[in-house]
Structure formats: structure tokens, C-alpha cells
Amino acid sequence: DIQMTQSPSSLSASVGDRVTISCRASRSVTYYVNWYQQKPGNAPKLLIHAASILYSGVPSRFSGSGSGTEFTLTISHLEPEDFATYYCQQSYSLPRTFGQGTKLEIK
């Protein structure tokens, strides 16, 4: 199975900050990485697919990059509604696997 490891596990930031979340795959997944946002009590929402493609309706302050084993999610200018938990996920091989999550909290 491909392991997805996110860092950091938690992050404190302020509205207006730029934040970056990293995700490392245990072996190459080319560009088959997606990012999801989850708020407490709600289902996850797709933000980024194929490493860097912004999903329909997602604000442009979200961006993704990377290939192979190293990937990043960047939020360029934090808004109050962005405080949530973020997950990366690989769709290169079965079983599909997720990172452990990064909880983004208000400083």
C-alpha cells in the first residue's frame, strides 16, 4: 500500500496568512494526488485534483503543486472559513489511501 504522510499534523495561523501543507507519498504516484477539506460534522470536500487542478467552485486562493512523491497545498490568503482539516489522497493505485490530516487552527 502507498502511505501518504502529511506535515505538519496541526498548524496555527491568522486570517490573511499564507500557509503550506505538505504531503509525501511512500513511492511515486506521478500526479495522482487530490486534496480535501473537512469541517467538523461535515463530509470532506474536494479542493484540488491531479495535484494542481482547482476543482470547480473552489476559490483561487487554494493551489496545489508537486509530482512524484512530494506535494503541497497552499492557501495564499487565509479566510475565516478556511480553518478546517485538510487531507491528501492518492489515486495512483489500490487501495486508495489518505494522509492522516492537517488541522488548521486560528492563532
Added chain:
Amino acid sequence: EVQLVESGGGLVKPGGSLTLSCAASGVTFADTWMSWVRQAPGKGLEWVGRIKSTPDDGTTEYAAPVQGRFTISRDDSKHTLFLQMNSLRIEDTAVYYCTTTVRWELRFEYWGQGAPVTVSS
């Protein structure tokens, strides 16, 4: 608008069985690959399995922890996805989400609200 509505969750004893349903609307269901993802209390997301669309042969794949105990099926005439869970274990306690996925399960696009399943004596 795509909507996925799960039902059938609840409390079950270890070794028991439960079947979840997921009613879909706003999608051409028969042409849609579907997946189940679960989330244990306070934990991250875990892929459970998937079923291909009927035109793509409708076959299933499962995660190792549920292989042989869980069965995913679909009724295209009713736009409904099912997850039959047998021999349930305490570690199967989770919220179960059904999701739509594009062909080849490249991403999980739409998610239901989740069905809570608690396995406890």
C-alpha cells in the same frame, strides 16, 4: 445538483450485520463509479471500496480490512448504492460516506452526509 443520501446506520453488536444505502440524484447513476469511505471517531479517512459503473462491468474492489466481510452493490433502476456489512467488529465503528467518483476512481467528487455505524456490545 448532485445529492447523495445515506441511510441504514445504527448500533449493532460485534458479529452482527448491517446494510447501508445511498440514494443518488442529479447524476447519471448507471454511468457513475461509486465508492465508500469511512471515518472512525476522531480519526482520518479510510477507503472502504468501490464499484465500477455497469457499462464498465460493475465489478468491485475492497480494502483489506473489510475484504470478505463487506459487499458493495448497486441498483441502477433505483439509483441506489449499498454496503452490506457482515461479521462486524468494534473497529468498524465509523461514519460511512458514499461518494461519486469519476471513471477509474481518480477523485472523490460528491459526498453524502455520512451514516454513523457503532459496533458495540
